[in-house]
Amino acid sequence: xxxREALLTLLTxxxxxxxxxxxxxGVDRYSHPWMADDPSYQEVLAWGDRYxxxxxxxxxxxxxFGLTDILAVDDPERVTVERWRREQTVITRYTLHTPRGxxxxxxxDIDGNKSTWRERHLMQTDDDIEAFLSMPFRPRLPDPxxxxxxxxxxxxxxxxxxxxxxxxxxxIENMDYTEFMIRTRTMPEKIDALLERAQQLILExxxxxxxxxxxxxxRIFGPEYCQPxxxxxxxxxxxxxxxxxxxxxxIHQAGKVVQYHCHGPxxxxxxxxLKLGVDAIDPCEAPPAPTGDITLREVAERVGKALVIMGNIxxxxxxxAEPEQIDRLVAEAVEAVDDRAPFMLLxxxxxxxxxxxxxxxxxxxxxxxxxRKYGGAPA
Numbered sequence: 465x466x467x468r469e470a471l472l473t474l475l476t477x478x479x480x481x482x483x484x485x486x487x488x489x490g491v492d493r494y495s496h497p498w499m500a501d502d503p504s505y506q507e508v509l510a511w512g513d514r515y516x517x518x519x520x521x522x523x524x525x526x527x528x529f530g531l532t533d534i535l536a537v538d539d540p541e542r543v544t545v546e547r548w549r550r551e552q553t554v555i556t557r558y559t560l561h562t563p564r565g566x567x568x569x570x571x572x573d574i575d576g577n578k579s580t581w582r583e584r585h586l587m588q589t590d591d592d593i594e595a596f597l598s599m600p601f602r603p604r605l606p607d608p609x610x611x612x613x614x615x616x617x618x619x620x621x622x623x624x625x626x627x628x629x630x631x632x633x634x635x636i637e638n639m640d641y642t643e644f645m646i647r648t649r650t651m652p653e654k655i656d657a658l659l660e661r662a663q664q665l666i667l668e669x670x671x672x673x674x675x676x677x678x679x680x681x682x683r684i685f686g687p688e689y690c691q692p693x694x695x696x697x698x699x700x701x702x703x704x705x706x707x708x709x710x711x712x713x714x715i716h717q718a719g720k721v722v723q724y725h726c727h728g729p730x731x732x733x734x735x736x737x738l739k740l741g742v743d744a745i746d747p748c749e750a751p752p753a754p755t756g757d758i759t760l761r762e763v764a765e766r767v768g769k770a771l772v773i774m775g776n777i778x779x780x781x782x783x784x785a786e787p788e789q790i791d792r793l794v795a796e797a798v799e800a801v802d803d804r805a806p807f808m809l810l811x812x813x814x815x816x817x818x819x820x821x822x823x824x825x826x827x828x829x830x831x832x833x834x835x836r837k838y839g840g841a842p843a
Contacts, residue, residue: 470485484798666711680720731762748774764801775812
């Protein structure tokens with residue numbers, strides 16, 4: 465059984481393929497092609513080419529305007545883009561010309577860091593919300609030929625995983641989080657209008673992707689924005705479970721699987737994940753709070769064979785710990801899950817820095833090596 469077959473067995477049949485697969489969560493030349501050109505990543509990538517069960521990220525894991533194809537427009541004249549450098553940072557400003565006035569979003573890219581950081585949200589005021597709702601967005605679909613090229617290059621090393629935000633994420637990444645929370649109490653009908661519009665746009669994009677035959681699995685991100693204790697469980701059930709259900713159903717109707725990404729405390733949400741019917745959850749972060757509030761063993765005992773568990777080695781440990789500690793953490797994770805649930809070893813996040821620190825590189829290799837040792841991978 466090759467690695468692609470192993471991942472599909474795990475996800476579609478919810479059973480381990482005779483061993484516990486391991487993935488570096490995007491530290492590969494397919495998810496992030498820039499890593500293939502960075503000398504500091506080469507040893508890790510060489511190990512990954514041999515042992516990583518690659519989930520090649522496809523489509524943006526950002527949900528902010530200007531960084532996602534879901535909030536695309538059909539007329540380039542509707543958007544003005546400006547860029548300038550400020551010391552070690554490149555600033556990008558997007559001005560969206562809506563029927564109800566202009567909206568501005570700004571981001572920064574810092575030298576040596578491959579993440580994009582938000583400087584200004586698209587929606588700042590109540591008038592901005594109306595302007596956003598008035599905008600005739602037209603989601604831009606990925607090129608099927610580009611997808612097929614990625615799929616061919618990846619080969620039997622893994623699967624292509626389409627990334628998409630949920631409606632809550634699409635709204636909150638374009639609005640200040642505190643303002644969102646306040647408006648759920650002061651103007652809930654307007655927040656619902658935003659969620660409905662976001663759901664409509666995501667579904668339009670998703671159905672186009674599915675119709676084009678793109679993707680082996682689909683990873684939905686964003687539920688953590690409404691998880692307790694920040695928000696009431698009843699609000700999570702409304703804004704997340706209720707609004708995410710059509711996305712999950714569309715993916716399942718196309719014969720694909722859903723991986724549900726939710727950082728932070730998930731004890732109160734496990735029943736919601738099960739009700740929603742997703743196939744896998746990540747990264748199942750362990751206590752203490754606020755990182756997590758439930759152990760990996762408890763997660764496994766709660767979900768049993770109904771969900772694939774993915775996790776839960778902290779990126780912070782990969783960046784700071786000694787290799788011996790990584791070995792111990794992997795062994796403990798394998799022991800915690802045992803045969804209670806289908807399981808895949810996964811970090812909680814991936815490094816987005818260049819050059820990759822030697823300690824992080826060494827620990828990523830140790831992570832893969834220990835996963836093979838304790839997870840029973842074939843030689």
